[in-house]
Amino acid sequence: MVRYTHPEMFYLFIPLTLVLIWYAYQGKKLRFGLETLGTASVKKFLLNRVKYSRIRLRSRLIILGIIFILLASVGPQIGMKLTELTREGVDIFILLDTSASMNAGDVKPSRIEKAKYELGRLLNKLEGDRVGLIAFAGSAHLHCPLTEDYSASRLFLNMMDTDLISTQGTDLAAAIQLALDHVENDDEKFKVFVLVSDGEDHQGEAIILAEKARKLGIIIHTLGVGTAAGGPIPIYDDNGNRVEFKKNRRGQVVTSTLNESTLDEIARITGGLYIRVENQVNAIAPLLKEIDQMEKRELKSHVFSQYEDRYQVFLIIGLMLFSAEFLIPTRTKKEMVWEGRFSRN
DSSP states (O other): OEEESOGGGGGGHHHHHHHHHHHHHHHHHHHHHHHTSSOHHHHHHHTTTBOHHHHHHHHHHHHHHHHHHHHHHTOEEEEEEEEEEEEEEOEEEEEEEOSGGGGOSSSSSOHHHHHHHHHHHHHHHOSSOEEEEEEESSSEEEEEEEESOHHHHHHHHHHOOTTSOSSOSOOHHHHHHHHHHHSOSSOGGGEEEEEEEOOOOSSOOHHHHHHHHHHTTOEEEEEEESOSSOEEOEEEOTTSOEEEEOBOTTSOBOEEOOOHHHHHHHHHHHTOOEEEESSOTTTTHHHHHHHHTSOOEEEEEEEEEEEEEOHHHHHHHHHHHHHHHHHSOSBOSOOOOOOOOOOOO
8 A cells, every 4th residue: 555745746747747748849849950951971970979869768767767756755655564662651540520519610610620621731731641531429430541542531521520420429539449440550659640629528438548549659649629718519400501509408508618638638648749729820730740750661662553655765766867867978989980072173
């Protein structure tokens, strides 16, 4: 199979064709002029050292040389070759809270939208790392397995919302345990979890799992999304319109506040960072710097097939044709002696 890196260069064959037509027309005029030069004996004497066969050969060599140079310019790629690709980085699992409390508007436009925006910036800065997504509320689910395809991970991130998991609540422990279940057993010190939540842990086992992660050498960075003052939790209808705010059994509007203590403790135990994400710009800059400075390892080494450039063959042939044209002489060393007669007055 053949493909071309610069197929637009084929258009150069159009002016080449026009030049060849003009060249053939001028050659025909030249031959007609030689025929009217004089008698056969006179033409034989005047042009005895010129080798027409070599002139034609040189012309053909030039034309072929130009054709091969043009073929080289289109960048033909023929066949396949195997290339080994090595990549260095870390494995990053993003654990995003999708419980109803993440709809609170104390962080604009909402906690979950602010979290997705900041995580999108994180994905844009990654180079060579693998990233996976876990959504959790009252239970945890693997939303995107570890991948180096950042376009796919951004797509899955944008799909995450508070309707993704029907079981409500905030089970930080379930999210951490699921991430631990999906990391490989070798070189755990190159694993990073980014836990994003408003910190309302309803189960209370997250601290125990943080200790387990620390023993495995896994760092957990935590992002607390929300404010200390908190905000009400809106309830939306099927069309996405807010109809009311969540209320408790006494009919009072529930205010969801950021619980920093749990998130800060998880980060402290595992040697990670805790960052409060409110309405500030560039909130996760310290996290980006921390991940960038982490020790990297070779995460994956695999072989893939790709087209192999073959323009060099056409280029070399073209240059050889030009060289041959330059070296071929069009005149002979042997000179004819005039054997005719001259009349005297």
